Amino acid sequence: MKTSIERKLLRPASTQALVGREPPDRESEPMFDLIELFFFAYRDFVGDADLLLENYDFGRAHHRVLHFVYRRPGLAIAALLDILKITKQSLNRVLKQLLDAGFVEARVGASDRRQRLLFPTPKGARLAQELATLQSERFRRVFGELPPEAREATADFLLAMVNVSDREKVRAHLPPRRRRRQLAEDDAA
């Protein structure tokens, strides 16, 4: 019997020109260029960190957890789940490994003893910084190739891409200058 793909094989491809499929309407056509650029750019961006993570037997999931624990020390489990948009079962495997390996530590909440507040250990903080530095090197190279206003413009673009429902939470962790800038716009509205 023919295999699944062989069964489907059609006649040889003709040499017909495959051009002439240009957007006739600039305003309503899909923006294929940006879609692909975003895909390739993000793939290579996270790829940097993957190489470093292999040395620790960690994956991208560990990276994300470590990053947000480092950036928001004292984060509770529920808050972390809300950021990552995954289930607690998914988080637990990864978090347990980070705890056991001594990159993150959990303390019971001072005001609410049901909570487990997460903190990076010195070792965890070192790795989180190393990863962020690595990814920043790519940003630095990129902004070295672009006009000076590109960095601000990029941050504006990326923030605008975030779902409105999460926009405020994201903005709350941006550096002060960027926060102020946006608040001014809000006032104008």
Add this chain to the structure above:
Amino acid sequence: MKTSIERKLLRPASTQALVGREPPDRESEPMFDLIELFFFAYRDFVGDADLLLENYDFGRAHHRVLHFVYRRPGLAIAALLDILKITKQSLNRVLKQLLDAGFVEARVGASDRRQRLLFPTPKGARLAQELATLQSERFRRVFGELPPEAREATADFLLAMVNVSDREKVRAHLPPRRRRRQLAEDDAA
């Protein structure tokens, strides 16, 4: 016996201020803001398509394959693997489903009969367009909120983020104006 995570619990978190960790050196510190913004922006960007794909029992892997087949009709397997940077075994499962479901078809190469050239079926083209349109709506909203030069600046930024080794391949599929622009810069160098 205490559970894994309980064993690790430390004393209650003190209420010490966790501030005062601002970058002392603007030039060498990690760019945490952009790292997080890129993460959130990309997450929400691909999230749009996920919802639509569920109706077809397809995942992100199918989306990527369908997209590139639609955009580069007549693509050979090897070329697709090079774009996606996955193994042929990984591709095969997904591609088989797209073939069986009639979203993509394969034809033997006219010049090299070992090759399987991939084409979208009308049904596949329709879905690819629908997905691209959905993702473009987000772009359009975003650029509606930003100054007019933002679209060009964003494309510049994203292209610069791509690994140099793939830069040319990506650029080859950008619309003409964008390609020319870059070529001019190359001349200057």
Add this chain to the structure above:
DNA sequence: GAAATATGTCAATATAGCTGACGTATAAGT
């Protein structure tokens, strides 16, 4: 004291990737 909340865990499943090994058809090199 009852109910809600924050977290941990067990089990089963899905998706998307991987390595390694092997087979077949076709093209290219000698």
Add this chain to the structure above:
DNA sequence: ACTTATACGTCAGCTATATTGACATATTTC
């Protein structure tokens, strides 16, 4: 013509990351 290389398909088994559903425990709130 024979050999080798290439393009692809497939089997088997594995890993990482996610899911749903069910249930347990500690603590807070009503």
